[in-house]
Amino acid sequence: MKVAVLVFPGSNCDHDALHVSQIVMGWEAHPVWHQDTELPAHTDLVIVPGGFSYGDYLRCGAIASLAPIMKAVHRHADEGGWVLGICNGFQILCEAGLLPGALLRNRGLRFLHQRVHLRVERNDLPYTASLRQGQILEMPIAHGEGNYTCDEETLASLHANRQIVFRYAHSSGDVNETSAANGSLEQIAGIINPSGNILGLMPHPERACEASLGMVDGLGIFQSLEHSRRYVS
Amino acid sequence: MKIKVTVQLKPAILDPQGKAVEQGLQTLGFNARHVRIGRAIEFDVEAPTPEAARAEAQKMCEALLVNPIMEKAIIEVLS
Numbered sequence: 001m002k003v004a005v006l007v008f009p010g011s012n013c014d015h016d017a018l019h020v021s022q023i024v025m026g027w028e029a030h031p032v033w034h035q036d037t038e039l040p041a042h043t044d045l046v047i048v049p050g051g052f053s054y055g056d057y058l059r060c061g062a063i064a065s066l067a068p069i070m071k072a073v074h075r076h077a078d079e080g081g082w083v084l085g086i087c088n089g090f091q092i093l094c095e096a097g098l099l100p101g102a103l104l105r106n107r108g109l110r111f112l113h114q115r116v117h118l119r120v121e122r123n124d125l126p127y128t129a130s131l132r133q134g135q136i137l138e139m140p141i142a143h144g145e146g147n148y149t150c151d152e153e154t155l156a157s158l159h160a161n162r163q164i165v166f167r168y169a170h171s172s173g174d175v176n177e178t179s180a181a182n183g184s185l186e187q188i189a190g191i192i193n194p195s196g197n198i199l200g201l202m203p204h205p206e207r208a209c210e211a212s213l214g215m216v217d218g219l220g221i222f223q224s225l226e227h228s229r230r231y232v233s
Numbered sequence: 234m235k236i237k238v239t240v241q242l243k244p245a246i247l248d249p250q251g252k253a254v255e256q257g258l259q260t261l262g263f264n265a266r267h268v269r270i271g272r273a274i275e276f277d278v279e280a281p282t283p284e285a286a287r288a289e290a291q292k293m294c295e296a297l298l299v300n301p302i303m304e305k306a307i308i309e310v311l312s
Contacts (some may be wrong), residue, residue, distance in 0.1 A: 059300055066297070095300070102302040104242075109249040125289060149246070 001229055003029035004043045006073070006089075008064045013050035013086060016206045022049070024209050025222050034067040044229060045082040046073055048089030049140070050204060060103060060145045061091030071097055082126060082225065083198045087143055090190070090200035099191055099200045100158070101150035102141075107183025111144040115215070116181065117204055118189050119169040124161055125192060126228035127199045127221050136173045137166075137217035139208035141182070146202040148184040148191075158191060166190035166201055234286040235311040236278055238294060238302050243272035274298060275311075285312040 003021045007121045008015045012062030014031060030040050034053075039046065053064035063071070070092075075085050075105035077098055085093035106112055120128055120135045131137070150158070158164055166189040168180035180187040182202070190201030242248045248269050255268035280286035290308045299306045 056295070062297065062300070102300055104246065104303055105249050107247070107249070109253060154302075 001025070001027040001045065001129050001226060002043050003045045003047060004032045004039045005029060005047045005049055006034060007031045007049075008034045008051070008053035008067060009041075010053045010055055011049050011051035011088070013088075013204065013206060016204075017047045017049045017086070018207045020209045020218075020222060024219070025226065027226075029218070032069060034069050037068050039069075039070060039072045039076055043076065043081065044077055045084060045225060047196075047206075048073070048083065048085040048092050049206075050087030053088055053092065056088075056145075059095065061088060061093075061095040064088075064092045065095035070183055073133060074098070075086045077193075077198055080195065080197050084127070084221075085198075085200040085203055086206060087146075087202055091145065091197060093200045097104075097145075098198050099193060100154045101148055101188075101191070103145045103202070104147040104149050104183075105145050106147050106181070108170055108181075110144050111142075112146070113142040114140065114207075115170050116182070116189075116231065117169045117179075118166040118203060119175055121164050121167055125165065125196050125199070126207060126225055127192070128165060128224050129231075130224040130227050131220045134173070135220075136169055136171070137205075137208075138171075138215055138219065139203045139205055139218045141203045141217070143182070146182040146184065150185065150189040155185065158188075161194040163194065164188055165199060166203070178194055191225050207210065222226055234278055234280055234283060234285060235312050236276055236290045237309045238270050238274045238290060238298055239307040240274065240294075240299055241269050241307075242303055243305050246303050274283070284308050 208215035208218030250270040258265040
């Protein structure tokens with residue numbers, strides 16, 4: 001597996017993503033500066049990491065979505081390559097038009113940093129192939145703008161194309177109006193594009209991959225990709 | 234020509250900052266309701282007419298300044 005981790009001014013989860021890729025998963029992973037115009041040859045997975053790219057100026061992810069490297073990410077995605085946007089990375093993918101919708105300020109105004117539970121809504125994707133349908137994953141969130149929203153037409157297409165991959169749940173597994181602390185529409189925590197190669201989510205799987213960090217459920221997403229790549233190649 | 238673009242969350246979208254400021258004003262005894270917080274963006278643009286300047290600003294809104302999923306813009310040609 002060959003991974004490119006994008007680095008923008010203000011990215012702060014790029015090292016976490018590189019650590020998981022290289023040390024935990026044993027993958028070849030390279031940081032790629034936002035001013036670059038090409039991804040490393042034969043990149044399988046682009047990780048758009050969390051942080052505060054360009055200081056969240058204008059809107060979260062808006063300026064980063066226009067960075068020179070993003071043209072290469074669009075090409076990679078168009079060719080079916082995997083793109084994983086985490087937290088600010090999810091915001092960047094929405095601003096870039098690679099995923100639908102937008103992330104608003106959290107319902108309660110506050111920056112939320114806490115453990116959350118996610119329900120796996122589908123496990124027929126490269127990102128979730130090693131997970132069980134309905135499985136509950138525990139991982140952290142750390143965001144001020146994670147309140148997913150979209151218009152009714154977009155929501156209908158999310159349903160029609162089964163694009164909702166993760167929903168915020170209670171630890172019991174129940175998903176209801178109170179299970180999304182940030183107020184996300186339909187408790188949406190992560191979505192995929194219709195072709196199934198671009199995933200964006202607000203929680204941080206890369207911070208939940210080692211027992212020493214207290215959570216390991218994020219590992220399932222990376223192991224799914226490992227499994228899917230073997231299956232593909 | 235000087236342009237001012239005011240970007241606000243759409244009316245249907247909860248503006249938590251506006252709500253917080255509204256509560257603050259009411260705490261001070263002011264009769265303020267429906268407070269909305271926006272962002273003002275000013276710039277100069279070269280254009281032959283105010284209409285052309287406005288059209289150019291509209292294009293900028295669509296390309297970058299506004300996310301139409303959650304925001305709306307008011308464009309003013311100041312001079």
